Ligand SMILES: Nc1ncnc2c1ncn2[C@@H]1O[C@H](COP(=O)(O)OP(=O)(O)O)[C@@H](O)[C@H]1O
């Protein structure tokens with residue numbers, strides 16, 4: 180397939196081909212925006228409670244798009260080329276690129292507003308409706324700029340060689356716009372949207388579960404991961420996956436490599452081998468900050484709050500990858516209402532808090548980053564049983580609110596009791612996996628980790 184593109188297709192048709200792909204993707208997006216507006220109309224005029232699954236599938240699709248465009252450290256080839264050849268378009272391209280990043284955050288906010296709207300119906304409709312309108316307007320504008328300015332400019336300034344390179348990006352499976360694998364994923368998402376769209380809006384009207392299935396789509400995938408400190412290999416061929424909506428626990432003795440694995444997921448510990456991806460996006464080369472803005476947020480072992488800073492400042496630091504503003508302020512209020520003790524002690528230094536309070540602060544700080552996958556490293560360590568109970572209760576609440584949790588614990592019994600699925604790690608290898616219940620009743624686990 181690649182050879183044919185490279186050797187026999189004339190350059191002229193390559194430019195048409197590349198533009199054709201972009202326009203087709205945009206058309207797909209236009210149709211989805213139209214659908215969103217119809218559904219919105221239905222909600223407002225006919226007082227129909229929105230279909231959470233359908234909306235979330237639509238959000239998956241749009242978010243996937245912006246994820247992809249920003250999945251590589253380099254921008255999409257087309258932007259790069261236009262930027263080189265036509266520097267005056269730089270500010271516009273910057274703006275469009277930022278739009279993808281902001282879009283990603285906005286969709287997460289839309290998901291929250293949607294969930295609140297569905298749960299509290301009809302309360303919350305107003306807020307969801309407004310945010311949705313702002314979002315679709317911004318998206319329409321974005322596409323128009325791309326089609327009206329970027330592509331015409333590209334047609335003017337790019338050479339046949341540029342177009343050849345742009346078209347060639349198709350052969351790289353993961354290219355955000357042209358890669359075959361990526362387009363396959365978009366097709367699948369569009370297929371789901373069409374399936375779930377009611378017949379009166381031109382869809383297939385397929386029935387589906389009322390909420391997103393528990394074991395949703397694969398969120399994090401870890402394949403054949405090997406990692407070392409210097410010469411010493413501590414993780415050997417780790418394979419593990421986490422589906423969206425799950426609580427997955429990783430249990431194992433001190434020194435097994437649990438923290439190392441979490442650091443590898445956060446991007447703080449390099450891989451020697453293997454592959455990690457998050458929602459289909461390759462993580463291997465993604466920076467720590469980018470992972471955080473994608474929603475991978477870690478609560479480190481031993482809390483590690485900034486002891487000399489106030490509680491409030493610790494929390495604010497959790498939002499460091501986000502734009503400071505009223506939304507961060509709102510999230511701070513949300514953390515305070517979840518942890519009233521933190522509000523009460525907002526002016527105290529973090530170092531003045533008790534261990535349990537510091538753990539709440541560490542979790543609160545992570546929440547300020549709007550996690551989608553929360554990585555918790557031994558949150559129960561060193562805490563009194565009563566507080567451990569409290570912390571585990573909070574973790575359960577977080578998953579009920581849609582946050583996916585990867586919980587690392589030496590405290591195996593409670594961690595497995597809480598978990599949908601679990602893994603047992605021994606000296607850097609996964610030796611057992613199963614549902615939380617299976618592992619709890621496993622002979623070996625009972626003997627080694629539960630002292631039974
Ligand atoms: N910074 C480091 N340098 C060298 N070895 C380390 C470092 N951190 C951890 N190790 C070693 O790696 C292994 C796994 O450690 P770790 O991931 O902290 O395990 P766990 O979190 O399961 O207790 C242990 O043998 C530990 O001694």
Ligand SMILES: [Mg+2]
Pocket residue numbers: 437438439480556557
């Ligand atoms: Mg550890």
